[in-house]
Amino acid sequence: MINLTAINKSYRVGELVLPVLRDVSLEVPAGEFVAIMGPSGSGKTTLLNIIGCLDSIDSGCYSLADEAVDRASDDDLARIRNQHIGFVFQLFNLIPRISALRNVELPMIYMGIPPVERRKRAMEALERMAIADRADHAPSQLSGGQQQRVAIARALVNTPELLVADEPTGSLDSNTGREIMLLFSELNQAGTTIVMVTHEEDIAAYAGRTIRLLDGVIAADDET
Amino acid sequence: MLSFIFDRFNQALYGLKDNRRRTLLSVLGIAVGIAAVMAVGTISKGGNYLIFSELETFGLNSAWVFRDRGDKDPHRMVRTGSGIDNDDYLAVSSGCCPAVRRISAVLHGSIGKRIVIQAINRYSNAQVLGVDVSLTTIANDVVLQGRPFRARDIASRRAVAILGPTAAADLFGSASPIGRAFRIGNRKFITIGVLEEKSRDFLASIGSSGGQDANNRILIPYTTLQQMQGHKQISYLQAEAVTQAQANAAAEQIIAVLKRHNGRNYAYKSETMATYITTTARILDGVAMIGIIAASVSLLVGGMGIMNIMSTSVLERTREIGLRKAVGARQRDIMQQFLLEAVVISTLGGMIGLSLGTVASIVLAEVTGFPLAPSFTVIVIALVVSLAVGIISGYLPARRAARLHPVEALRYE
Numbered sequence: 001m002i003n004l005t006a007i008n009k010s011y012r013v014g015e016l017v018l019p020v021l022r023d024v025s026l027e028v029p030a031g032e033f034v035a036i037m038g039p040s041g042s043g044k045t046t047l048l049n050i051i052g053c054l055d056s057i058d059s060g061c062y063s064l065a066d067e068a069v070d071r072a073s074d075d076d077l078a079r080i081r082n083q084h085i086g087f088v089f090q091l092f093n094l095i096p097r098i099s100a101l102r103n104v105e106l107p108m109i110y111m112g113i114p115p116v117e118r119r120k121r122a123m124e125a126l127e128r129m130a131i132a133d134r135a136d137h138a139p140s141q142l143s144g145g146q147q148q149r150v151a152i153a154r155a156l157v158n159t160p161e162l163l164v165a166d167e168p169t170g171s172l173d174s175n176t177g178r179e180i181m182l183l184f185s186e187l188n189q190a191g192t193t194i195v196m197v198t199h200e201e202d203i204a205a206y207a208g209r210t211i212r213l214l215d216g217v218i219a220a221d222d223e224t
Numbered sequence: 225m226l227s228f229i230f231d232r233f234n235q236a237l238y239g240l241k242d243n244r245r246r247t248l249l250s251v252l253g254i255a256v257g258i259a260a261v262m263a264v265g266t267i268s269k270g271g272n273y274l275i276f277s278e279l280e281t282f283g284l285n286s287a288w289v290f291r292d293r294g295d296k297d298p299h300r301m302v303r304t305g306s307g308i309d310n311d312d313y314l315a316v317s318s319g320c321c322p323a324v325r326r327i328s329a330v331l332h333g334s335i336g337k338r339i340v341i342q343a344i345n346r347y348s349n350a351q352v353l354g355v356d357v358s359l360t361t362i363a364n365d366v367v368l369q370g371r372p373f374r375a376r377d378i379a380s381r382r383a384v385a386i387l388g389p390t391a392a393a394d395l396f397g398s399a400s401p402i403g404r405a406f407r408i409g410n411r412k413f414i415t416i417g418v419l420e421e422k423s424r425d426f427l428a429s430i431g432s433s434g435g436q437d438a439n440n441r442i443l444i445p446y447t448t449l450q451q452m453q454g455h456k457q458i459s460y461l462q463a464e465a466v467t468q469a470q471a472n473a474a475a476e477q478i479i480a481v482l483k484r485h486n487g488r489n490y491a492y493k494s495e496t497m498a499t500y501i502t503t504t505a506r507i508l509d510g511v512a513m514i515g516i517i518a519a520s521v522s523l524l525v526g527g528m529g530i531m532n533i534m535s536t537s538v539l540e541r542t543r544e545i546g547l548r549k550a551v552g553a554r555q556r557d558i559m560q561q562f563l564l565e566a567v568v569i570s571t572l573g574g575m576i577g578l579s580l581g582t583v584a585s586i587v588l589a590e591v592t593g594f595p596l597a598p599s600f601t602v603i604v605i606a607l608v609v610s611l612a613v614g615i616i617s618g619y620l621p622a623r624r625a626a627r628l629h630p631v632e633a634l635r636y637e
Contacts, residue, residue, distance in 0.1 A: 054550060054630045075554045082552020093547045093634065098238055109231060110552035154551070 566618020
């Protein structure tokens with residue numbers, strides 16, 4: 001599913017070149033649930049962004065679902081994100097002024113799905129997340145857990161093979177966090193590959209595999 | 225396709241609702257600009273139409289020929305007189321000029337001293353003109369009551385007169401002047417006709433009515449006036465060319481005949497309605513251009529308003545843009561979204577401006593007395609211009625939004 005070979009990534013801060021990832025190679029077969037952990041500055045979010053095709057690499061090879069991401073054009077990357085990847089963020093990133101339903105519709109707009117079909121599928125996704133009764137609510141009218149459910153519905157609505165989550169429980173209380181993780185486990189059992197960044201051990205415990213990053217290199221890769 | 229456009233449109237509306245007050249101000253900016261441009265356009269068009277229709281009442285094919293007292297006249301210091309007399313008039317009117325359809329001698333009354341014009345105890349300050357039979361036809365004058373001159377009136381120097389409406393009212397009040405008598409100096413005239421009122425709003429407004437208020441004239445046979453003044457001079461010739469395009473040719477043909485007769489003594493020049501119209505049109509176009517440029521400044525300000533609101537909007541929605549990119553928006557999708565927002569603002573402004581401009585035009589037409597000349601072209605131009613303003617001023621902010629890096633956009637606080 002995910003195939004990273006000798007990835008290098010650095011950021012330029014003024015004159016300084018700051019290496020973030022150094023020669024990282026990683027393979028994630030389809031159907032895995034991977035947690036990426038590591039202290040802040042270790043490069044875990046950068047790695048996640050690269051896996052999610054949001055960020056580019058300086059050198060190395062990356063293929064996702066048999067597409068050569070490192071050689072893809074801007075438009076191709078947009079299409080790959082649209083069709084193969086669903087995103088879940090720590091701060092949910094729902095568009096504030098539109099309803100939950102319309103937020104879930106968003107990826108389908110860029111896929112070119114007609115409105116009626118879009119509405120139907122968005123509603124189904126919300127039902128799967130058990131949040132359909134709040135379809136007409138604006139994000140500000142929802143609790144954190146509810147917002148994250150809407151965000152997950154949005155991530156799944158285009159039925160992507162890969163779910164990329166950046167601290168999905170980071171702004172939720174532990175009970176709600178646990179609920180979200182149970183959802184993730186269900187999704188994973190249904191076949192979705194999940195890559196998740198977290199810094200909480202008990203959240204990482206839901207994943208079947210934990211990768212620990214330290215100073216831009218993989219320090220440990222454990223099956224649990 | 226239609227649902228796709230509708231979709232994008234909806235997205236744009238969502239964006240605008242968020243910044244309702246700022247959107248409204250931008251819309252207003254464009255609206256005022258469009259309205260101003262439109263009002264100026266309509267007014268200048270109305271003015272054009274008015275002037276043209278007033279000039280038209282002088283006869284579009286008219287040409288005037290008179291003595292040139294400037295440098296061209298070799299004897300301007302020595303010789304007095306108009307340089308045209310009855311013999312010359314006979315020569316030019318006897319079919320020598322193919323471009324001339326009809327021609328009339330015109331002789332000014334009362335040059336220098338004032339002649340009293342009086343009917344019982346009422347007076348007139350009208351201008352007395354000695355004319356031939358065809359003048360009323362050439363000058364597009366309509367004899368509303370009574371009859372026009374006949375050849376016999378001229379030939380036998382009859383003391384008959386046709387009055388302009390102002391002169392008629394001054395001398396006879398509301399009573400019918402036909403058949404009534406009045407005096408020019410010590411000679412008694414009988415009124416045989418009254419002319420229709422001519423619109424002179426525009427010409428009067430620029431002060432060109434001066435000595436030739438068309439409504440305050442008294443026309444009498446030129447032969448009669450010559451008899452009263454004791455000479456055989458003619459002030460100028462007024463001709464009607466066969467076509468408007470031939471007006472200059474007609475004048476030249478008349479001048480050629482006059483030169484053959486008096487070329488050693490006098491020089492001549494001519495004016496035609498065609499050149500008047502061209503000149504006036506050029507001046508009016510210049511004035512309208514200045515007005516439109518001035519009005520365009522407000523459009524420019526409106527455009528900057530849009531640019532401002534779009535820039536702010538892009539900044540405020542950086543995270544949204546990042547999110548949209550994460551879920552699959554291409555650069556061109558983001559570009560379209562923000563451009564469309566700008567276009568919605570400007571087109572809305574254009575439509576409101578169109579309504580405002582229409583109201584302004586109606587009011588201005590009412591105030592200035594210019595005829596309202598509504599134009600489909602103006603409407604199309606207003607909408608196209610507002611659309612263009614939207615696209616141009618929305619372009620830079622939209623491009624900035626489209627080029628945002630998704631990771632940085634998502635991280636933006």
